[in-house]
Amino acid sequence: MAERQPTDALGEDNSALLDQYIDCAKKFIDLSKKLGHIKGANKLQRMCKSELKYLQSLRKIPTQLCGNHLKSSNLSHFAGCLHTAYNAPGVVQILCPFSMDGRTENLVVDVVANQGHTWVKVIARKAQALHLIWAGRGQFGERDLVRQARDYLRCAVHHPVNFQKPKIHFAFYNQVTIPMAACLEKLGVSVSGDRIPVDEGTANQINMACLSSDEDSEDETCPDKNISGNDDSDVNQDDFSLHTESERRFKGDRFSSEPSADLNCDITSSTSSLSKNDPLFSDLDLLGSLISCLPRFDCLSHCTKGNDSKKVNLDITTLITLVSSVTHDGCHFEFSEKILAQQAAEEREEPVLPKLKKFLQGKTMLVCKTALEDFQSILDTLGGQKEKERAKELLSQVTVVNDDPSERTVEMPYSLKIKERSKVIFGTGDKLQAVTVTANSSFVRAAQHQGVAYAVYLHPSRALTEEKEKSAVPLVSSE
Template identity: 35%
Template sequence: MRKHKLIIDVISDDGRTWKKVVARNPQSLHLIWASDGQYGNKDAVMKIQKYITAARTESDFAPPKVVSVFTNGVTFEMAKYLEDLGVEVEGERVAVSEDTLRRLHFEDQSTDGYSSDDERPKQNDRNSDDLKEVAKNEAAVAEVDSVAYLRALDTHKKIFLDVTSMVIHVSDVCNGGEHFSFKDKLMAEQAEDERATPVKPLLVEYMKNRKLITCHAALKNFRDFLELLGGEKEKQRASELIESLVVVPDCISDKFKALKIGGKIKERSVAIFGTADMLKCFMLTSNESFIRAVAARGITVSAFVHQSRALSELKRLEEKQNEAS
C-alpha cells in the first residue's frame, strides 16, 4: 500500500494534541469548502479530515485530540461542520458575507435567486437571449450525436467539459483580465495564479481536434452561473463556446447512480460525472473534492484536474468604478 506523508503543524501535550493552523481569509475558506471545487481545491477541511484519520490510526483507544486553529477567523457553518467531526475549533466565528453567498448561489439547483423576472438584472439581455437561442438547438444536436454514437467514439476524439472548465474558457481573468490588481483577496489570488500559470491554454490543448461534449445538468448550471455573475464579454464568449458543444441529456452510469448523495457528493455532480462515465469520456474539471469523494467509494474518474477560476468581469468593473468615484 502506498504511504502518504502527513505534516502536523503543532504537536503538544506529549503528543496528545495535534494542531492544524489555518491562516487564510475565512470567506475564501468558506468558498472553497462549500463550492464543490468551483473556487479552488485547497480545501482546509479535507486536510483536517486527514488529521482525524491519522489520529485514529495512531491509537484506537486514546487518539490524539485534533485542534484546528483559524488565525483569521472561521465561518459559523464551517466551524460547526468541523466540530461535528470531532475537531476542536479555535478562532473567531464570523458570518458568511453577502458576497460569499452571492458567489455560492449558483449551487442552488432550484432557484436563481430572484423572486420574479422583474427583479432580475436587465443588463446583457441580448447575450442572455443568445444563450436561450442556443438552448433551443440542444435537442436537435443531441439527436444527431446520439449517446450511443458518442459512447462508441474513440476516446481520443472526444472530451467532456465540466462547469468549471467552461467557466475557465469564458472568465475575464483567463482572457486578459489577470493583469488587473484586484482588492478582493480571492480574485487577487486567482489573478496571480493565472499570471504565473495560465489555465486556459492547457484546456485548449486538450480540446484541440476533439468533439466537445457536455450534458444538460452542466450546461444549466453554467447558464445559471453566467446569469448571476457573468459580465457582458463573458456571456459573449459563453455563447460562442456553447455553439461548439455537443449537449446530451443526463445519462448517468449505473455505478454513479448507486452513489449516496451527501457531503461532497452532490446530485448535480453525480449527473455530470455519471454522464461522462456513461459516454466513456475523459473529463476537464477542477472538482477535485468530488473525485476524491467517489475515489473513497471505489470509483475512478478519468480526468485532467486543473486549477479553478471564477467569473471576474463584473468584480473587475465594480472595483474600477469604486476607484474612479
C-alpha cells in the same frame, strides 16, 4: 552486566545477522521517505518502522534467538515493493486498497504503475514453496497465486482507468517455477522474475500426495506425471476429471511452459543479478538473503495507457474557465475578494488556457443538460458582456447530451462532497466514455474514496471576473 548475545538452538551467535537486518530496515525507511511524493509511500514507511521496532525488540528477548525469528521478517517483501516503486514506469500509488465484490476486506495492490493502468503484485516467497501451495500442499488457509491472480483480474474490471481495466503484473523476487509462470500468463497476467524448473524435492512431495490419494481411490491418477513442467502439451482448463482440490487445480491450471508472447516480459532480460553496485540497495550485504533476483519492468512501458478518447465532457467549472475574463488577460487586477485575487495571481504566474485548449484540441466537446442549465444561470447572474459573448461562441461548438449517469455513479452514496449535480455531470461523461474536464477535484477525490475512479482532466479553477473588474485596482505594469 554485559547484554546477553542472541544465539540459536545450536549455539550459533546470530547477533551480527540481527544487526544486518536492523541496518536493512533503517535503509528501507530512508528509501521510503524519498518516495514521499507518491501516495501510499508513508504507509510503506510506517510498516518498515514497525519492522525495525520488532527487530530491535529481538535484542531484548531473554530466550535464545533462533533463525526462525529473522525468517519471519517482512523485509524481503518491503525490498520488492521499494525496488518496484523505484523502477516501474509511472508509479502513482503504493499499497493501494481497492474494493471488491465478495470480499469484506479491500484488495491491496503493492504498486500501481503506468499512471494507474498497471497493478503490480510483489511476490518475495521462494518459488518452490509457492509451487507447493499451488499444488495444494500448503498450510491450511493459504491461497495459491493463481487464485489470487483471478481475484486481481476480477477486481480490475470494477476499477477501470480511462475506461480500460488495469493490466495485472506479478513481479517475482525469489524466482517462479516455469509451469506457474505459464499458467499466470494464460490467465492474462504478465510475469517478470527468474523462471526455474520444479526441483526434485518439490516434485517428490507432490507425487507422494498423489500416491496417498491413490490409496483412498484407485481410480484417481496423479495430476501431472511430468511435474517438472517440461511437457509442452496444453491442458484444457475445463478438463476437470480429478476429484481432490490439489489435483483439480493442477489438472485445470497447468499449461504449456512456453511463454505467452503477448504478455510475457522477455525472459532473457526480465531480471538483473543482485549486485552491490545496484544504486538502490548499495551497501546491503543482507540483500542476497532476502531476494534472489531483481525483476525488470521493460514490458510495462509497452502497456496500453487508456483508450485515448476523443470525446470530452465539460463540467460547469470548465465552461466558466473557458469564458472567464481572468483567463483572457483580465488577471492584471488586484481584486478585493481574496479568492479572486488568488486566482488572478495564479493566472499571471501560469495561465490555464494554453494547456486546457491543447487538451481539448481535436476532441468532440459534450455538455449534459444539467451542466448547461447551471452554467447559463451562473453566467446570467455574474457574467459580464464579453464573458457572455465568449460563452455564446463556445456553446456553438459543443454537443448537448441528455443527463444519463452511469450505474456505478447512481449507486454511489451522497456525502458532503458528493452531490446530485456532480453525480449527474460526471456520471453522464462516465457512461458516454468521455473524459470529464473539470476543476472539481474535491468530488473526484470523494468518489475515489467510494471506490469510483473517473476518467478526468483536472485544471485550476477560475471564476467569472469581468463585473468585478469595475471595483478592482489595475496593476501597474513593470515594463
